[in-house]
Amino acid sequence: MLEEGKLYVGTSRNPDDSINKGEYLDLKYANRHGLITGATGTGKTVTLQILTESFSNAGVPVFCADVKGDLSGIAAMGEHKDFLEKRAQTIGLDPYEFQEFPVIFWDLFGEKGHRVRTTISEMGPLLLARLMDMSDAQEGVLNIAFKLADENGLPLLDLKDLRSLLSYMAGETEKLSAMYGNITKQSLSTIQRGLLVLEQQGAEHFFGEPALKISDIMRTTNDGRGAISVLAADKLMMNPRLYGTFLLWLLSELFEELPEVGDPDKPRLVFFFDEAHLLFDEAPKILIDRVEQVVRLIRSKGVGVYFVTQNPLDVPDSVLSQLGNRVQHALRAYTPREQKAVKVAAETFRPNPAFDCYEAITQLGVGEALVSTLGAKGVPSMVERTLIRPPSSRLGPLTEAERQKVMAVSPVAGQYDTDIDRDSAHEMLQRRAEEAAKAEEEERRLEEEQERERPESRRWTLPGYGDEDDEDDRGRSRSSRRRKSSSRRRPGYQRQTVTEAVIKSVARSAGTSLGRALVRGILGSLKKGF
Known part of the structure; x- marks a missing residue:
């Protein structure tokens, strides 16, 4: 038979x-x-x-x-x-x-x-887009995400890796759009929601290591x-x-x-x-x-x-x-x-x-x-x-x-039963964000130190105004300096009005021909008014 x-x-x-x-x-x-x-x-x-x-x-x-x-x-x-x-x-x-x-x-x-299990990278953008029922525009954004990960050495192993990469892209849409084509925050948000649905359906068990x-x-x-x-x-x-x-x-x-x-x-x-x-x-x-x-x-x-x-x-x-x-x-x-x-x-x-x-x-x-x-x-x-x-x-x-x-008694017993979470896109992007925050904080601290160490004579202040807003380097309070400034004024001093200040400024410019012409014009108009 x-x-x-x-x-x-x-x-x-x-x-x-x-x-x-x-x-x-x-x-x-x-x-x-x-x-x-x-x-x-x-x-x-x-x-x-x-x-x-x-x-x-x-x-x-x-x-x-x-x-x-x-x-x-x-x-x-x-x-x-x-x-x-x-x-x-x-x-x-x-x-x-x-x-x-x-x-x-x-x-x-x-x-x-x-x-x-398999990794996000091994699944690839085509099958992942099919899995999340994406539109053509969303699939295009997902392809950009995979290309960005490849060019920057960011392994995409599990769902949190892809989620972190999409979050990074959302903060750099203008820059990335100029390099790879239009990336909208709406498409990124839709893909993020799709990943959440996958996670709720148990797909997080499928993506990760050790891969089959x-x-x-x-x-x-x-x-x-x-x-x-x-x-x-x-x-x-x-x-x-x-x-x-x-x-x-x-x-x-x-x-x-x-x-x-x-x-x-x-x-x-x-x-x-x-x-x-x-x-x-x-x-x-x-x-x-x-x-x-x-x-x-x-x-x-x-x-x-x-x-x-x-x-x-x-x-x-x-x-x-x-x-x-x-x-x-x-x-x-x-x-x-x-x-x-x-x-x-x-x-x-x-x-x-x-x-x-x-x-x-x-x-x-x-x-x-x-x-x-x-x-x-x-x-x-x-x-x-x-x-x-x-x-x-x-x-x-x-x-x-x-x-x-x-x-x-399986020949693969123990090989796939424990999750492995190695360094990948999520951890790398997190470190880069922390390093950028530290660098920004350090730069701000250095600027503050340089400002404190700058000599009084080199500070960009206007006489009579800047010293009223800042404490001097010897720790005197603003109120004490205001008292000292007011004690130097002559008796009977009154703050001039804006009009008076303009007339005085014009009078100082009378030495020039333009200034004299300007004064004649002003005085002439004043006479007509009377």
Whole structure:
């Protein structure tokens, strides 16, 4: 029944319900990506589980998300159940053996697995803008923030680093706008509010150090099996945008870090993206283009990507065309959209003259699927109606005690469980602000000292006025100096009026021709007045 270099998926059946032949996924073409679709309750999770088991036994590491919590049972030995053994007997799977598999549990919140973190810098402005649903103008400001951090050696590791950088930019908008383009305080305030929303949704657990090492999800065991990384996503699904952004970030990291390997005999890693529609819902075109680019090019890195969703319409056509291996469970066709989805799914298969693919999709039972995989030279096989094989591991979730036991013996135990808060943008900007404040205070102190040390004769004061406002250097009070000044005035002294002062000033200027003319004019007007 089993074939070397191939993964056994199930056994196809003829239109008369007789058993036909085994259906396999060729490891050589497993990095050509795939799609698992079907309505709720039709068996998608079991298909994901049996493919994960097969890849692990073939020595291929796997990363998958556990959306409902029941995929965790893959870490435990399977249990005898009548319906499972009946399925194994029907498809001719003999012997049907139970296994437990090497599993590493991960969790962004650190509750049901080892903490998964990345830094703000590694996330990048594009994905961060997607995560906070920014406008084009706000995304532009965020790009400026990242460029400013790069040019000034400011590591952006966690949310407080980015928050501090935005606060700095708010105080330097005029200067920075002249250098990088228009930066408005309104955009900065909106981004700050977006960071606050992320923090309230638990994203502060995701950003920080130690950051996840890609090598830790690409492990193999001593007996040659691939480690299965299971991401606890039941709580993460409460924030679907964070879920989709995280998995896209992980794909992007794999794409950027892994070297080119061409077409290996088997994948270096297989990535299952459950609830894939969350990645594409309301996604801007630039993000969909990014997904298409990663899916198209990551194949040559030896990574296979398998999308798991209810409806093939959830995946854009540009991405759907890249998925060569397909497992289609039952779909309902009651509404116009459902009928369109069934038609799209049927048309993507290589037709089988033995049955109508459109009708078959609506008639499939639980645990039954239409299967088409890439065969010789990468050509899709003719679609077959297939009974999916039963899993070897437990069908259902682990208990909390069992999960903790698996985590305790994990190869990454203790590596990601403690936060590291090293020197980064927040601390650096804080120090620079403190140093600037100290320098300003020192400059003000020096100016005050220089003013006190300046000689009395060099002070810029007007006779009769400045000495009434300042204390002299020998500590005499203003009142004592006013008394001394008044004692020097002659008896009968009266302060002159403004008019008298003007006339006296004019009289002093009478010696000049201009002054004499001015006096004649004034005196002449006075005579007319009398």
